[in-house]
Amino acid sequence: MNNPVVVEVSRGAMVESRHRGAIAVVDADGCAVLALGDVERPIFPRSAVKALQALVLMESGAAERFALTETELALACASHGGEPDHIATAQSILSRTGLDVAALRCGAHAPIHQPAAAALYRAGQAASPLHNNCSGKHAGFLCVACAMGADRPGYLEPAHPVQREVRSVIESLSNASLADERRAVDGCSAPTWAVPLKNLALAFARFGTGVGLAPQRAKAAAQLRRVCAANPWHVAGTGRFCTEIMRLFGARVFVKTGAEGVVCAAFPGDGLGIAVKCDDGATRAAEVAMAALIVRFCALSDKDRAGLEHFLRPSLRNWNGITVGALGPAELVMGGGIS
């Protein structure tokens, strides 16, 4: 099955590049509201499911036991930019368990946020695992391991109690079996299991509404959505898609990107879960497609619409600041939702 073109990139008057992908929008009963392309194909959700992984942090009692703050919980759901306050927050999570950076098994990379990377270099410092965009999630995993009394160094092993619990939560939310033969290793060395796109959308519809979840899980999901909506900077960082969209929409849109062109969302007020996978792995296209789905499925004020335009049809500017082109969603993604 050929997935359709979902986003076009123009330069001057011509289309320069085209991104194909699949899009699943479902309600909390799993009924398809929109299915573009192959929504049955299992895809690796990567970092898009960090908030689902963080449910284990809530349900294990670790968040309460270590008295994690709202910003710390938001960082556990984050692919952060490695800005100074992100680092401080990750450090703070670790310190609550008596651990430090040496316990993190995510590996080191320079901050995604370029000014933060430049400042690090200027200070003559090297990137540490705290700067890894996943350090909040990993600090959260370590909190769970401590709360469970499980061994800490092995917290990324698929058979470790923390990862078994993560797997179980995502299986339950997505109503899909996370098979061993569809397991791979994520950028941060955590296991990632491929899930059919429509099941990933279902997981977010349930996460966004609590429908079909046990009361404790529904409560945990609502808490995570609330802390992310209230602290969107901690979920990504300055100028980033997830941060700016949640800043704009508050609790109306929970959104999280993942590597290789994945983005998932919950629109709680409409009872919808959304999963997007760009075939080619392009984040730029996934974000534009998600902006188009927000236009299509959320009731927008003029202010919403104005704030979203920058993400719906981002300009391409060159090194002299000249606008040379733009990205924009294909018509079939916008559907009938545009006024």
Added chain:
Amino acid sequence: MNNPVVVEVSRGAMVESRHRGAIAVVDADGCAVLALGDVERPIFPRSAVKALQALVLMESGAAERFALTETELALACASHGGEPDHIATAQSILSRTGLDVAALRCGAHAPIHQPAAAALYRAGQAASPLHNNCSGKHAGFLCVACAMGADRPGYLEPAHPVQREVRSVIESLSNASLADERRAVDGCSAPTWAVPLKNLALAFARFGTGVGLAPQRAKAAAQLRRVCAANPWHVAGTGRFCTEIMRLFGARVFVKTGAEGVVCAAFPGDGLGIAVKCDDGATRAAEVAMAALIVRFCALSDKDRAGLEHFLRPSLRNWNGITVGALGPAELVMGGGIS
């Protein structure tokens, strides 16, 4: 027309992402040797044609008049990494005309080469237009403007004598008309004209062989190929695709990438020109496809084959250095050329 999948990205045992694209391989008479996907569609060649643009530097007499060295000529064909010797070489080109960095109109960006960028920040310096990957090309344009006695500040205007000459050379080599309505602005603010992919391949077949070119142009093309083959580090930089491929193959393969998933090559010994455009603009896929075409069309020694493997099937490693996946060409790109 749906272009075929040309490169797959795997994670664990599954394909995670897929890149589609078109590939044209032609001989110097314009006969198609391989046509995958829509090779008639005009595409922006971007930086892939820098060596064709540099023909003007030779033919105008500017290279001779300003006594440009081999490394300076190679840099005029380059998308360089902004490493210290790249910067020194760009500065040297400018100084031959009595100009300095203020004359460059390419805009500034941090060096592509990460250690060079880190060193710049550590030194408390900001990126200048010299660090722009196109600074060698722009310095070359300025040499041409000086040699022509044309105005210098306007050297990027499509109607400027330098750009008119560039356009004329590419039209002649590609046997395609570079229409005003297919002109856009490149990342460095130079004009870029869309060319049908098969015509772009023809331009490289002619550039690589001199067939069908006036003697002066054939000689200029041979000189540029020779200086790039002898100075491949100046065409890109440490660890980069064009540099490593030309280091491996010398004069047997001239190759140059461009933004948005373009890569062009000449295989002079086989008389072939190659143009690849990935639909989605992914450089990672264009490079893998080009490596596959080298395997398919060039006679390879065991050493060639061993050196190429890293580019043909690059491993994906995560932040802990664990191999989590790989890129590889689709079977139809490899064709029957594999032994």
